[in-house]
Amino acid sequence: MIYLDHHAATPVSPEVRAAMDAARDRAWANASSAHRFGREARALLEDARAAVAEAIGAEPASVVFTSTGTEACHVGLAGFRGLRRVVMSPLEHPAVAENCAALGLPVHRFEMTGGRPPPAEALGLREGDLLAVTWVNHETGTILPVEDYCRAAREAGASSFVDGIQALGKVPVNVRALGADAVAFAAQKVGGPTGAAALFVRRGAPHDSPLLGGPQERGRRPGTPDVERFVGFGAAAKAIPGRLAAMPRVAALRDRLEAGLLALGAEVNGREGPRAATVTDVSFRGRRGPVLVAALDLAGVACSHGSACSSGLDEPSKVLLGLYPDDPERARSALRLSLGPETTGDDVDRALAAIAKVIGAAKP
Amino acid sequence: MTRPIGKVLVAMSGGVDSSVAAALLREQGHDVVGVTLHLWDAEGENKVGRCCAPEDREDARRTCDHLGIPHYVLDERAAFRREVVEPFLDEYRRGRTPTPCVHCNRTVKLEMLARLADELGCSHVATGHYAKIVHGPEGTRLFRGRDLDKDQSYFLFGLSPETRSRLLFPLGDLLKSETRAEGERLGVPNAKKPDSQELCFVPDGDVAAFTRRERGGEAGGLVVDEEGRVLGKHDEIAAFTIGKRKGLALGGGSAPRYVLRIVPDSNTVVVGGAEKLVSKTLEARDGHFLRALPPEGLEASVRIRYRHEPAPAHVRPTATGFVAEFVEPQRAITPGQAAVIYVGDEVIGGGFIA
Numbered sequence: 001m002i003y004l005d006h007h008a009a010t011p012v013s014p015e016v017r018a019a020m021d022a023a024r025d026r027a028w029a030n031a032s033s034a035h036r037f038g039r040e041a042r043a044l045l046e047d048a049r050a051a052v053a054e055a056i057g058a059e060p061a062s063v064v065f066t067s068t069g070t071e072a073c074h075v076g077l078a079g080f081r082g083l084r085r086v087v088m089s090p091l092e093h094p095a096v097a098e099n100c101a102a103l104g105l106p107v108h109r110f111e112m113t114g115g116r117p118p119p120a121e122a123l124g125l126r127e128g129d130l131l132a133v134t135w136v137n138h139e140t141g142t143i144l145p146v147e148d149y150c151r152a153a154r155e156a157g158a159s160s161f162v163d164g165i166q167a168l169g170k171v172p173v174n175v176r177a178l179g180a181d182a183v184a185f186a187a188q189k190v191g192g193p194t195g196a197a198a199l200f201v202r203r204g205a206p207h208d209s210p211l212l213g214g215p216q217e218r219g220r221r222p223g224t225p226d227v228e229r230f231v232g233f234g235a236a237a238k239a240i241p242g243r244l245a246a247m248p249r250v251a252a253l254r255d256r257l258e259a260g261l262l263a264l265g266a267e268v269n270g271r272e273g274p275r276a277a278t279v280t281d282v283s284f285r286g287r288r289g290p291v292l293v294a295a296l297d298l299a300g301v302a303c304s305h306g307s308a309c310s311s312g313l314d315e316p317s318k319v320l321l322g323l324y325p326d327d328p329e330r331a332r333s334a335l336r337l338s339l340g341p342e343t344t345g346d347d348v349d350r351a352l353a354a355i356a357k358v359i360g361a362a363k364p
Numbered sequence: 365m366t367r368p369i370g371k372v373l374v375a376m377s378g379g380v381d382s383s384v385a386a387a388l389l390r391e392q393g394h395d396v397v398g399v400t401l402h403l404w405d406a407e408g409e410n411k412v413g414r415c416c417a418p419e420d421r422e423d424a425r426r427t428c429d430h431l432g433i434p435h436y437v438l439d440e441r442a443a444f445r446r447e448v449v450e451p452f453l454d455e456y457r458r459g460r461t462p463t464p465c466v467h468c469n470r471t472v473k474l475e476m477l478a479r480l481a482d483e484l485g486c487s488h489v490a491t492g493h494y495a496k497i498v499h500g501p502e503g504t505r506l507f508r509g510r511d512l513d514k515d516q517s518y519f520l521f522g523l524s525p526e527t528r529s530r531l532l533f534p535l536g537d538l539l540k541s542e543t544r545a546e547g548e549r550l551g552v553p554n555a556k557k558p559d560s561q562e563l564c565f566v567p568d569g570d571v572a573a574f575t576r577r578e579r580g581g582e583a584g585g586l587v588v589d590e591e592g593r594v595l596g597k598h599d600e601i602a603a604f605t606i607g608k609r610k611g612l613a614l615g616g617g618s619a620p621r622y623v624l625r626i627v628p629d630s631n632t633v634v635v636g637g638a639e640k641l642v643s644k645t646l647e648a649r650d651g652h653f654l655r656a657l658p659p660e661g662l663e664a665s666v667r668i669r670y671r672h673e674p675a676p677a678h679v680r681p682t683a684t685g686f687v688a689e690f691v692e693p694q695r696a697i698t699p700g701q702a703a704v705i706y707v708g709d710e711v712i713g714g715g716f717i718a
Contacts, residue, residue, distance in 0.1 A: 290439065291484075292483075295483050295484050295485065297434060298371075298397065298434060298484055298485060315439075358483075361482070361483070
């Protein structure tokens with residue numbers, strides 16, 4: 001099988017696997033317990049937190065560990081005080097869109113004209129707004145100008161939440177430079193395990209966690225942590241500079257894959273603006289994305305239609321409708337192929353051969 | 365031409381029948397791919413244990429996990445609504461009683477699955493239908509399943525020859541009780557799951573409520589006898605079907621009355637005695653034939669609804685379908701229902717009662 005679904009999850013890297021294995025006989029304990037077993041587990045957790053904090057340019061005390069990126073989005077979005085309105089991009093993942101909708105506030109979705117994001121001034125941010133935007137898009141890799149947007153939010157007295165889940169490991173991340181009030185991250189996008197994620201909350205931000213229970217994570221995310229998984233996140237965090245360094249090579253492979261898809265008659269989505277190196281989202285008009293995904297799975301290529309969180313549903317991709325509102329066919333016929341540092345030229349060539357066969361077989 | 369069996373796409377509803385069909389094909393050594401079509405969203409408390417509930421998709425997935433075969437869920441809700449549900453509602457509001465399973469099989473379920481089979485590189489499509497398919501040099505013949513009580517050949521007459529030529533029905537020779545036993549033997553996870561009995565998209569069999577919910581509007585009218593005397597009022601034409609006796613809410617005793625006719629333009633329901641319900645003649649339109657009828661007709665049996673033993677009749681072709689003259693009068697020949705022609709156990713063709 002050729003794996004081209006890194007945006008859904010990345011394979012666990014050998015260093016991460018080794019770190020988790022090494023921690024296993026201590027990480028099982030409850031990190032809140034006062035005795036030695038608890039303290040050892042706690043130490044592992046705090047080492048991991050320090051590594052993640054360093055990778056994102058934050059203080060450890062500002063990093064809250066959660067189980068999933070979606071949970072980080074929930075805690076991030078549901079905790080702000082004094083909100084009157086939400087300002088969101090049209091490209092948000094359900095983890096952001098659904099949690100924003102649940103706030104019960106008016107939601108303003110700004111527009112992407114010609115597939116490009118508006119300048120910060122055009123967002124019309126004001127005091128009481130919550131800006132919620134995704135840094136690097138999970139489907140198309142579209143990069144929004146989040147530093148500009150967060151600066152505009154601060155200047156207007158608005159709060160800001162950035163979904164950094166696909167950004168970490170693909171573009172340089174420094175939450176201080178970014179200037180957002182809260183930023184979400186997830187280990188499974190950077191060679192770490194699933195089940196480990198994090199929320200950065202700026203000290204002094206008008207934010208209280210919505211979760212209740214014990215005092216873990218400074219009361220922001222109560223519950224007994226799965227220390228072994230966070231050890232994995234910490235190890236993955238240490239390897240982020242290496243992932244960033246690999247991006248030019250990944251971009252070249254992505255470009256090669258994309259050229260091959262264009263030659264088969266595909267149209268690329270999201271190329272109008274800046275884009276991460278790791279993904280090509282294309283549309284084969286007249287075909288249905290989910291059917292192509294199934295056919296490719298049978299042919300040995302793993303990829304996706306929209307996000308994994310929306311698979312099985314044939315509602316056209318909201319991201320693609322956000323980029324191309326007058327072209328729902330693009331959204332219905334989209335295929336997302338995403339690469340990682342492990343992807344080779346041979347993978348790309350073999351994938352293209354399989355895709356050519358699937359596209360050529362049986363026009364519906 | 366019998367085509368060799370390569371990969372087989374098995375349509376899996378999550379029920380026992382399709383799960384056992386997949387398990388049997390796997391046991392026979394075939395390369396099987398499970399596909400569940402998401403056709404409809406069950407509402408409210410009907411979300412559990414009914415066809416088209418999310419749980420059914422999960423059951424199909426678990427069976428495929430157990431068999432070690434790929435499983436895909438493909439969303440065909442738009443097509444199902446367009447090809448099956450909307451025409452169903454149209455028919456009821458026109459005073460007819462449709463057979464949606466026939467339309468589903470010849471549009472969404474089997475025709476669409478045949479196209480999906482092409483896209484997924486599968487040579488054949490298999491289902492858990494109780495029917496028999498025999499592939500031969502002169503085409504594909506369709507027969508009743510061995511379980512005459514469950515026999516679903518009635519719903520399959522409308523398929524195109526192309527689609528028929530690539531169908532497999534692994535349960536054609538099994539009784540329902542044997543299917544469950546096979547399910548247990550093969551370790552199919554949901555072998556004990558009860559069957560869904562109702563139409564898959566009408567939660568509780570209450571067509572009137574469903575029609576009101578989906579179409580709204582006022583479809584009420586009068587209940588009259590054959591002389592036109594007004595006997596009462598009703599508020600939803602879709603609640604009525606030919607032969608229905610219950611729920612007429614008419615005053616004053618004497619003989620029981622049955623729905624004889626439904627007049628759509630005025631939403632009038634005409635009722636009368638049981639003796640008026642029987643007829644020896646049936647006209648069917650929109651005919652579809654697996655074997656051409658000779659112009660002079662032939663002696664056959666005709667089934668006028670699913671729960672009906674095919675009755676002997678002389679059948680001859682017309683411009684749009686056929687006419688059947690029954691040996692014995694038949695009760696409640698209902699416009700809109702499928703009428704299917706059998707010679708022995710073989711399905712010769714069918715149409716829709718005019």
